Amino acid sequence: MKSEIVSIHARQVLDCKCRPMVEVDVVTEDGSAGRGCAPTGSSVGAAEAYVLRDEDKKEYHGLGVRKAVENVNRIIAPALLGKDVECLADIDAVMLELDGTPGKTRLGGNAIYSVSIACFRAAAALNKKPLYEYIAGRKIKTVPVPSFNIVNGGRYENLTQPFNEFIIMPYGADHIDQAVEMGVLVFQELEAVLGKYLGHKPAVAPSYGYAAPSGDPEVVLELMEETVKRCGWQGRIGFALDCASSEMYEKETNSYLLKGRRISADEMIAYSEKLTERFPFVFIEDLLDEEDWEAYERAHQRIRLTNLIGDDLVATNLDRLKKAYQMSALDGFILKPNQVGTITEAMDTYRFARKNGMLAIPSGRAGGVIGDVVMDLALGLEVGFIKNGAPRSGERIDKLNVLMRACDMNPGCSISDIRGLLKFKK
Template sequence: MNSKIKSVHARQIVDCKCRPMVEVDVVTEDGCLGRGCAPTGSSVGMFESCVLRDNNPDEYHGLSVHKAVDNVNNIIAPALIGKDVTRQKELDQIMIDLDGTPDKRNLGGNTIYSTSIALFRAAAKASHQTLYNYIAGGSIQTVPVPSFNVINGGHYENLTQPFNEFIIMPYGASSIYEAVEMGINTFQELEKVITSYLGYKPVVAPSYGYASPSEDPEVNLNLMSEAIENCGYTGRIGFAFDCASSEMYDRQTNTYLLKGDRVSADTLISYVKKLTEKFPFVFIEDLLDEEDWESYPKAHKEMTCTNLLGDDFIVTNLERLKRAYECNALDGFILKPNQVGTITEALNTYEFAKAHNLIATPSGRSGGVIGDVVMDLAVGLQVGFIKNGAPRSGERIDKLNFLMRACDLTPGCALADISPLLKF
């Protein structure tokens, strides 16, 4: 086997929201191809690795990525060609050193991450394994429970819903096939329930869920509960929030938006705590601002009926997760490798979480793609549950199909049992 890198080549393509992104091909001397691209999010933490764009207003409104493509072809490629593709840590470190900045600002986090994925996939190909089995170090035993983003918050014409995502999770499903069907059936039934509530069909939101019918989170949860009950799934589907509170946080007044009012962190914590005592919440993500280190430990201490996870708060950064663990701020984090910029750094953060009994929840980004590497990570790392997005657009459906396919192709594979993680 000759696993030395023969070529590294990048191009510009577009994500599901028609925003340009970098795609990289890595080919070994044996002809093994690995391909990677870097989706980006809508809710982006201030500590994420830099997404390098051209800022040319004449092309894609400034979002083109030709500089990033050139950085791969002219700077990264010469440094990697001839190296052994299976030495992921060394190759990622070469790119980190070439960039020389904490947030990968020189070459671009999207540049480095796309290359890192391509290297990872080429290494799996060279070993004649699926990437998820390559990650697992053998055959997988389970696939994670999917979760579904069904109602989207944000600013709408007649209201603002401060919580970004209202999520359902079929934790009581007997198989991945039933879990997918439960999520889809509930999502489709929810449209009817919201239509009855509003008197007209809900709008499709930018993240493909239904636009929030109310600025009151509890109204949305009641509508979701009604849809679940109509489908006969009560007691088998739980809830989750991605609050994305940094998006609605006012630094000058140190307040958060809630039902049209500005409130303190303590008030927000108290309100969400009551919701978790009334509804079956699997997790609450980004309850507070990404720099609210003072309030997160309070929230974690008070909210005993759910798991508190950090996304923008942690940005898959090992040092931030260590700090959160030391001050007892969280139960876990959202694993988004592009936030930190290489597969190696993302896996280092995951390993710390695993060693300290913290939950790691892989998630795609809003600007998703077919064949997102996050699914290989989710299955290969054998996590309990993941974030899939709304069951509506192709790249999100692809994630569901990935889980069913991986399960079918692996004799004895089952849906993960997440009952030990539930606190309600």
């Protein structure tokens, strides 16, 4: 049968941060091929699938993935030879059984996920379709609105900005080319605005945005607001935050860091509510710690002018999303398939969200790759908007090119109209 798997081979390659990652090639009987690899994040949720690394300090400071590669070549590959590449759920089920652990700690989530993607792509190649069209089951009609992570928080030498990502989203663009241009030009103009505020050229942060100029989130947002106005796009560009609050949460005191002091969850909720009354937020992500479920429930009841989104809280895990839905704790989640470890599980989580009116926002990872399968999911599922990084590094620019290319190659395709998803005061 032409769709039977005849070859699976894994190797170690590098992600955009020069950290080792697993890459897998899958080939079918008729020669159709698919390739998959497993990027990883900088902010990693505790509930994510396990990334198996070698811990050998002599190679890449312990970050090598040769054990995961060996697990693909010696354990996974023999079990999948002869399987039908179009039956991805069955393939993923075999790998989950082989691993036998809740967090994929035996074989490694990075090993399993890379194989899952490679099989997915081989199936699309077998059908002679782009993967996004294979996912959609037809020609696509829309492409999502991109967003741009332009200022990066974190701990710097002379300040700590507790919020991880400051994001702009050109929701008022007329077409995808304009949306990309708006994001790029605001990002470029921001360099001058930050330079004037700082008195020197802004630094480049590890995630390729500008390093936060202040530990006060409002200062950063005001500078972003000024930049948007200088570009003449006020009323057409919204903001978003990825707070990544688990990174700044202190379990011993049950407190969060903000403006140099420790505050409670309720103080964080009240502060964020005031931000949404002042700035046009499309969404706020990971406002609270990844296990602070009750506080998320309170936040969702109180904050009405934006969409509350879970990343570390959900980790693309169906059970965690169900819990968030039952508690009415969120409006949606960040779709990062490698967090859960297989395409099948990620799609199950997506389908639950869609069925129950929750947003699913595809996103790459900090340690990204060119040709990320997340973009095929974003296009094929025809979501309203996605998360992009700063328009500075190759794999992030690649994601923008994917959007523009797909729109051009599908006549009649348009940018998604997300105005109905916006909750802020126009």
